[in-house]
Amino acid sequence: MKVIYHIDETEKWDLVLGNAMNMLNYGKENNTTFEIEIVANGIAVTGLFQHEAEEANLYSRMEELDAQKVTFAACNNALKKYTTPNTILCPFAAVVPAGVVELAQKQQEGYSYIKP
Known part of the structure; x- marks a missing residue:
C-alpha cells in the first residue's frame, strides 16, 4: 500500500511521525508492506531543518x-521562504519542486492521502 502524509503545521510533526511508525508497526504485525512518503510544505518544512528536528x-x-x-x-x-544562510536540511530529506504538485502526482500514482 502506498501512502502520502501531508504536513503543513510544525506542531503536527510528532503526530505525523507517530502515525507513520504505527503504520509500519501494523505492517510488520500483519505482513503488509507500506510505501510511505511524508511531504512538508509551508512552515512545517522547518521541521526538516536538522537543528529544528534535533x-x-x-x-x-x-x-x-x-x-x-x-x-x-x-x-x-x-x-x-523559510531557509536562512545557516539552515542545514536533514540529510535524509529530499527536495521536491512544489509540495502541492508532489501531493497531486503521488495521488495520481495511487498513493492514499493522509493529513493528520
Missing part, C-alpha cells in the same frame, strides 16, 4: 523512519 527531539525518530525506507520530502517553494 531541538524538538524528532531527529532520531525521523532517522528511524528513514531506515525503514520512509521518504521525507521538503517543498522547495517553502524552503525558499
